[in-house]
Amino acid sequence: FFKRFVVYEDDCYVGNGSSYQGITSETISGKKCQAWSSMSPHNHNKTPKLFPTA
Numbered sequence: 001f002f003k004r005f006v007v008y009e010d011d012c013y014v015g016n017g018s019s020y021q022g023i024t025s026e027t028i029s030g031k032k033c034q035a036w037s038s039m040s041p042h043n044h045n046k047t048p049k050l051f052p053t054a
Contacts, residue, residue, distance in 0.1 A: 036048050036051070
């Protein structure tokens with residue numbers, strides 16, 4: 001099976017994506033996007049406490 005990706009011209013970001021306001025909710029590698037302060041749907045160590053200016 002192949003995963004189908006639809007890319008919209010408006011759905012892009014510049015630089016590190018910090019100002020991104022599009023509708024994409026999944027990374028290129030297939031992980032669901034989440035808030036910095038969230039540990040769901042996956043855990044990470046990039047928390048607001050460690051990156052206060054992010």
